[in-house]
């Protein structure tokens with residue numbers, strides 16, 4: 001806190017729609033009287049030793065404040081350009097990425113009961129960038145897992161679970177195949193679990209977490225038709241067994257006779273199984289599973305995220321710069337706003353977080369003032385004004 005009793009937080013408005021959605025967050029925060037002073041910095045890349053880099057002033061601001069809210073950044077395409085997101089991640093050792101995905105009342109998707117929290121190890125695994133060509137036509141990409149990185153990520157997962165009142169941590173892995181690397185990640189999670197006796201720990205294989213285990217067999221069960229019969233089961237947290245059958249080969253049948261049996265059911269059929277746990281996993285799995293979870297609540301436009309680091313923590317919307325609608329006052333600021341609310345909880349400013357959250361969710365649930373991506377006709381400015389009206 002500074003001399004005025006306010007917290008100083010770095011704001012990186014970003015590119016494309018970034019400045020528009022950042023402006024909304026600033027307006028709403030100021031109307032809600034959140035004790036934050038924004039230190040706005042520009043991260044337009046500069047050339048340093050022939051490479052694109054983040055300006056020193058921006059780095060210095062995040063280092064000083066240890067907290068930042070970040071809009072989307074356009075990733076330059078082409079050789080010699082380093083992704084600024086990756087640079088930020090490396091510069092501040094942002095070791096864990098937190099992605100909560102909760103269904104938003106009023107925004108209809110096939111799922112109404114999503115409430116997942118996923119923590120992704122953010123610094124190593126498959127994304128260590130250690131790749132080389134052994135001989136022509138043979139390449140090697142090394143997946144690096146260390147006890148140190150696994151431990152700090154696991155410890156954060158347990159700490160987060162206790163902070164948000166979840167009573168379980170679930171490690172997601174493939175230690176059955178990658179016995180050493182994922183094995184180390186899993187062992188480390190088990191060790192860390194002992195430090196948190198009030199939180200349960202379990203683990204699940206990645207494929208089972210998202211797709212059930214399936215045992216399939218083909219059979220000419222029904223005359224000339226080939227059927228695919230699959231018995232599938234998943235065990236998180238209870239055991240569920242589904243049996244389904246679908247025609248595999250129906251070419252000889254006229255279309256009217258084609259059978260429409262239910263599509264094979266997957267874990268995404270009932271995301272509520274994950275509502276009491278915090279999932280923690282290595283980098284690549286987290287990348288994929290977190291986007292899948294975002295898909296369950298209606299896409300990246302509504303998904304916040306936090307990058308927790310040793311030197312600083314950076315909160316950001318998951319979507320990109322939306323160049324197709326930039327500058328037209330059409331952008332939906334919800335994801336950045338929800339990220340800013342996550343940041344408030346990280347700062348333990350719970351009352352302000354709750355106040356702004358109920359105003360956002362209330363506006364969406366009411367359904368009268370929505371931006372185009374949510375099926376409405378309102379501008380970002382009108383949506384922002386409606387949220388401000390609902391603040392207490």
Ligand code: NAD
Pocket residue numbers: 017021071072073074075076085300301316317318319320321322323324325330331332333334335373
């Ligand atoms: P995008 O997320 O920018 O856009 C995908 C679609 O979603 C577009 O139709 C867009 O209009 C819409 N959309 C996204 N956010 C929206 C919002 N808040 N409100 C309303 N509609 C929204 O993805 P893209 O087009 O693949 O990427 C564009 C640029 O963003 C690229 O340069 C990419 O590298 C960058 N990017 C940055 C980040 C980041 O900084 N974290 C993440 C993803 C992509």
